[in-house]
Amino acid sequence: xxxxxxxxxxxxxxxxxxxxxxxxxxxxxxxxxxxxxxxxxxxxxxxxxxxxxxxxxxxxxxxxxxxxxxxxxxxxxxxxxxxxxxxxxxxxxxxxxxxxxxxxxxxxxxxxxxxxxxxxxxxxxxxxxxxxxxxxxxxxxxxxxxxxxxxxxxxxxxxxxxxxxxxxxxxxxxxxxxxxxxxxxxxxxxxxxxxxxxxxxxxxxxxxxxxxxxxxxxxxxxxxxxxxxxxxxxxxxxxxxxxxxxxxxxxxxxxxxxxxxxxxxxxxxxxxxxxxxxxxxxxxxxxxxxxxxxxxxxxxxxxxxxxxxxxxxxxxxxxxxxxxxxxxxxxxxxxxxxxxxxxxxxxxxxxxxxxxxxxxxxxxxxxxxxxxxxxxxxxxxxxxxxxxxxxxxxxxxxxxxxxxxxxxxxxxxxxxxxxxxxxxxxxxxxxxxxxxxxxxxxxxxxxxxxxxxxxxxxxx
Numbered sequence: 205x206x207x208x209x210x211x212x213x214x215x216x217x218x219x220x221x222x223x224x225x226x227x228x229x230x231x232x233x234x235x236x237x238x239x240x241x242x243x244x245x246x247x248x249x250x251x252x253x254x255x256x257x258x259x260x261x262x263x264x265x266x267x268x269x270x271x272x273x274x275x276x277x278x279x280x281x282x283x284x285x286x287x288x289x290x291x292x293x294x295x296x297x298x299x300x301x302x303x304x305x306x307x308x309x310x311x312x313x314x315x316x317x318x319x320x321x322x323x324x325x326x327x328x329x330x331x332x333x334x335x336x337x338x339x340x341x342x343x344x345x346x347x348x349x350x351x352x353x354x355x356x357x358x359x360x361x362x363x364x365x366x367x368x369x370x371x372x373x374x375x376x377x378x379x380x381x382x383x384x385x386x387x388x389x390x391x392x393x394x395x396x397x398x399x400x401x402x403x404x405x406x407x408x409x410x411x412x413x414x415x416x417x418x419x420x421x422x423x424x425x426x427x428x429x430x431x432x433x434x435x436x437x438x439x440x441x442x443x444x445x446x447x448x449x450x451x452x453x454x455x456x457x458x459x460x461x462x463x464x465x466x467x468x469x470x471x472x473x474x475x476x477x478x479x480x481x482x483x484x485x486x487x488x489x490x491x492x493x494x495x496x497x498x499x500x501x502x503x504x505x506x507x508x509x510x511x512x513x514x515x516x517x518x519x520x521x522x523x524x525x526x527x528x529x530x531x532x533x534x535x536x537x538x539x540x541x542x543x544x545x546x547x548x549x550x551x552x553x554x555x556x557x558x559x560x561x562x563x564x565x566x567x568x569x570x571x572x573x574x575x576x577x578x579x580x581x582x583x584x585x586x587x588x589x590x591x592x593x594x595x596x597x598x599x600x601x602x603x604x605x606x607x608x609x610x611x612x613x614x615x616x617x618x619x620x621x622x623x624x625x626x627x628x629x630x631x632x633x634x635x636x637x638x639x640x641x642x643x644x645x646x647x648x649x650x651x652x653x654x655x656x657x658x659x660x661x662x663x664x
Contacts, residue, residue, distance in 0.1 A: 234663040235541050235577040237548050239568060241285040243276055243292050245269075248574035250563035252306045252353075252555045257283035257586070259563050259576060260307035260315075265292070270301075277304035277315040279330065283578075283586045293330045296338045304330075306353035306411075314351040314360050327351035327362050327387055339387045342366050342377070349379075349387050352420075353411045358384035361409035361418055366392065370404035370426065378409035378436070380418050393418065393436050396444050401426035407434065407442075411460045419445075419458035419467050433458035433469050435487055448483055448493045449474030456483070456491070460506045468513050470503035482515050482530070494530050497537050504530070506555045514538075514553035514562055527553035527564050538562070538577065543662040548575065580663050584614040587656045596649050598639070606635050606653075613660075622664045629657045 242248045245264025252260045259280045265288070268274010277293040280286055295302045299317035306314040313330040317338075327339040327349040339360060341347040347365035354360045363376040364387050379391040395405030407422035418436040423429065424444065433445040433456040447456045448471040456471035465486050472480045473493075482494040482504035496502040499518025507513045513530040519537075527538040527550040538550040553564040562577040578586060588610050590596070591603055598606070613628035633654050640650035 234543070234580050235538070235562070236580060236583040236659045236663050237542050237546065237550075238285065238576045238578065238659075240280070240563070240574040240576055242288070242574075243278055243286060244288045245274060247572055248286065249565055250554060250574040250576070251304055253557045253561055253563045253576070254307045254309045254311065255557050255559060256309065256311070257557070257559075257561060257576075258307055258311055259286075260304040260313045261563075261574065262301075262303045263574070271318070273300055275301040275303070277302040277313065277330070279304065279307060279311065279313050279332075283576075283589070294336055296326055296328055296336055299326075302328075302336075305351060308354050308356045308358070310356065310358075312354060312358055314354040314362075316349070316351050316362070324348040325350055327360060327364070329354065329358065329360055329384070331358075331384075339381065339385075341387055342379070342389055342392060347374070350408075352409060355412045355414045355416070357414060357416075359412055359416060360387075361412045361420070362387075363408035363420075364392075366403070368404050370401060375404070375406045376408060378407040378418065378420050378422065378434075380409060380412055380416065380436070394442060396422040396424045396432060396434055396442055397426050409436070410458065413461045413463050413465070415463070415465075417461055417465060419461045419469070421455075421457040428453075431455045431457065433467070433471070433485075435461075435467065437487070443487065445485055446489065446491055447471045447474055448481055448491050450490075453477070455480075459504065462507045462509055462511070464509070464511070466507055466511055468504035468507045468515075470515075482513070482517070482535075484513065484530075495535055497526055497528055497535060499524075502528070502535075505553065508556045508560075509558045512556055512560065514556045514564070516552040516564075525551050527551060527562075527566070529553065529556070529562065542577070543659075546662075550575070550577075553577075580617060580660060581614065583656070583660050583663070584610060584617065587653070587660070588614075590653065590656065596645065596653075598645065602639055602644065606632060606639075609635060610657075617664070626661050626664055629661050633657050 243263040244266035248263040250261035278291045296317040300320040302317045304315040311332045316325045325348045341349040342364040349364035351362040360381045365374045366377045368375040378393040395407045397405030405423040409420040412418045416438045421431040422434045435443045447454045452474035454472035454477045458469040461467045479500045482502040483491045485491040497517040498520035499522045502517035504515040547569040550566045556562045560579045609632035613625040616625040639645045
């Protein structure tokens with residue numbers, strides 16, 4: 205985990221010990237919910253989270269609306285909500301709106317800008333400290349390219365226009381760039397359509413792992429709209445991953461691949477072509493049906509290194525959509541893993557990092573919001589890191605006193621002593637209140653720390 209702040213030797217030790225205690229635990233039964241906020245508008249769609257807790261997505265600004273000049277891609281600081289003053293990634297020159305789709309562990313963001321003047325898009329990459337960089341397209345400047353994800357090497361995947369030699373029009377083909385490279389004809393991954401009509405099909409790359417293995421979807425025959433999930437390994441032909449239940453005319457889509465080559469997505473059922481389920485598979489198959497939360501449909505959006513999967517599913521009423529986590533062979537409704545009585549409804553989980561943090565969309569008191577879910581052990585760690593922020597202005601003695609309560613609470617939590625953990629957190633709240641009353645901590649910062657502690661208490 206990358207820490208944001210310089211810390212004193214003691215507090216650095218306390219934080220590091222806490223991080224060691226807070227190793228990812230996917231048996232974790234509860235999460236702390238953080239509202240990620242917006243860029244100033246009313247909507248936020250988080251798309252991806254890296255292992256430092258940075259989130260990328262797109263949000264409206266004050267007075268703006270989706271798919272207009274009021275929508276911008278963003279990247280947060282580690283484990284922080286959106287800061288409207290610093291987190292917008294802006295647009296490529298002349299653009300109308302931008303959308304972020306992925307973030308890697310270096311903080312690079314894959315995104316694209318829409319140009320209303322030409323009705324086109326251009327893929328881009330945002331590297332920290334550098335201007336937004338357009339990646340170009342396969343062919344003419346007036347063609348389009350989309351960026352759908354990237355890996356830690358800076359390889360971007362997506363789709364771009366190519367001429368359809370069979371129809372005289374154009375189609376989209378999947379691509380994978382070189383590390384920090386551009387979209388060129390050489391990056392075209394082709395399609396699953398057999399020769400001689402391969403170039404006439406359409407495909408889109410949706411994710412790439414650090415080995416350069418790409419997944420997405422492609423048409424399977426010329427003249428048909430049937431798409432199958434594919435895997436493209438460097439140096440090998442694009443592989444058809446099929447559908448749940450075996451080869452069929454049903455559609456399937458691969459949305460994510462982890463470093464072990466585990467692939468997730470959604471597939472329509474071979475025997476029930478109007479119903480789709482989340483799946484897990486590998487290059488050797490077969491495609492495993494992950495089931496649902498009781499309704500007909502489900503889809504898996506992401507998988508982390510440990511094999512934890514997130515997505516969404518209809519409930520038994522076939523109307524209500526809830527986010528899920530699938531781990532250890534079981535699909536769990538994320539709404540059962542957040543504090544009871546919360547105003548939050550988790551509707552979709554879009555991404556999960558290797559620490560088990562999850563981002564997605566839901567509602568808070570009926571209003572659409574983007575969220576970050578932290579396993580309780582990660583929430584402890586985040587609170588310890590906040591205590592050593594120079595922005596708080598706590599002196600060394602105050603850092604030590606408050607950190608000891610949080611570290612002790614975390615130790616009790618890891619032992620399953622929840623009442624003792626709550627006692628330590630309440631002592632932390634009392635200490636913070638005392639420091640505030642003495643004039644050594646602003647009311648806003650005190651409220652932020654107390655709210656964080658109370659959120660952990662609610663989850664225990």
